[in-house]
Amino acid sequence: MNVKGVLGATAMLIAGASVSCVSQAATYAYVSNADSQDISVFSLDKSNGSLAPVETVAVGATVMPMTFSPNHLRLYAGLRSKPYRVVSFAVNPLDGRLLELSTAPLADSMAYISTDASGHYLFSASYGGNLLAVNRIGANGVVGDVQQTVKTGPMAHAIRNAPDNRFVFASVLGADAWLRLKFDASNGQLTEDATPAYSLPPKSGPRHFVFSPDHRFAYLIDELDGKLHVLAFDSTRDTVKPVETVSILPPNFSGDKPWGADLHLTPDGRFLFASERTSSTLAAYKVNAASGKLKRIGTYQTEKQPRGFNIDPSGKYLLAVGQLSTSLSVYNIDRKTGELSAIGQYPVGKGANWVEIVEFDGITNE
Template identity: 30%
Template structure:
């Protein structure tokens, strides 16, 4: 990959044959090019990362999607100039198959979701960025109507609200978003007085994306490739549905495509969803100013196969896609005026790319 003048750095997780690695490269926001990849850390099965800079230093938290003693979360100090990662400490995830991790906006807490273990765990973060031993650990029981994918509870993501007062957990196996109150001093979770929002049975809520205004939440349902438009009441800590739309073409055969990731553009004008398997496309929505409704305006060519994850660069001009089935990283350009995506601009080889994220300058 050709090195370019840097306007930041990008980190990429790869579950390569050697077991797993985090790669770093320069990122050129003028041209949408990635520089030469350098190994930042070897780590078992890196699946998802979270970034924090509240203390003035860059920190990166990574979950290893493994089982038993190898199911861990690792804290790193990051050098934004070189992308080098220095291990701070590791902790047990508390369950098998951790697949998602998030830090609280105040930088004091971390939460992760154990997919195959069907549980979530929280931690305190100290001034050095080190993780405490597990604080709250919640195990889920039950199953959903899909016998192949919802045979048990599967926690797929855990996200803090912008005020760090609540944690929202997407339980893919139970078709629920669970709501917890969070003690910011201890990271202890308490079920909220309205603890559950129920998704459509068999839809499989995977990830959520917050709108910059803090009032709208978009819930990506993997199994039926839909997105639920939710209104968030930050005072009451409740969500209510305001509509539901598909990320696929009209009359697309059900049960053939499965959405993977969801992101809102930094300007709050567009929502993006990566479709997978039978539809290798990026769904582009216009977010309506009145009420946060969604209008599908494009199904863009993603340039690869099976978009496991993608990220929008800080300028809002580019999308970097991790195409896990084609072992490629693909760059698309985003129109500032319409939000529509270009044909693939750059394509780079990378074995089993799982996650991409940006370090600030």
């Protein structure tokens, strides 16, 4: 694609539209670097897992959580230095480059951001502010002002919509609680249940969570006790029941205390991976499709203090970064066994903490 074509595509993206052109499938990875205050952008070759640098985008603040709009044409980045705000970027599917569109205020320093299924609302969770918040997103995919805040117990850490978009769930680390909030998609309002959806043992510290692709299970990682919880999810009532709890710690763990961070499932739901920061390891599990239970595959050393990682949409590659490392590691995921094998390492900025990956299969008008 020539420069004129790219500029035309970018203009249409600013308006919130798709672009009309022929493009091969392309995969891009985005890494937020808190200390160097920028975002590293790579293209991913799905044939071999190699990365090629595309650009480094300066944001001028402590950039940490990121999320895509449902149509993947917008990337939202949360800034955790004052003034707290979120940056809306247009994503060019022709080359992966980012174009800053605007900034909007956040209610506090947000540890996690996500959107509802429609892409009309941005959810956020504040660890220091002990709250959840909702920002409206315009028809052009640009985040607007805060429209609601919900106070929680201490250290709210993550927030995501249920698969049916009727409820939102949030982990509150200091309260050892996983909350359920009714979500009205017509106006973006959250209403918290009187009791948590799931209460954890004291000092568990629930952190991140994911739903299985078939919506039958939820997986919740703790920060403080080195545990990972499997919950059966009733998609009719949006309720959960405990199935099992497993350890994310390596067999020879010798640190002062566990420090769980992130978890992700492969897109087919067959394998689950979790990061532990004290040992700088990734734990790999095989998922039993019928019961949701986990069988440990192995433990793998990775970048130092792995706060964030992610899996590409094909399920073939895992990309991991560490807050005390300036490198990103790429692993091949064995499609039969789920075992990881390191295949490459690439420079990123300082304080790397979050990875988002997007794939564009082709570009057409909508």
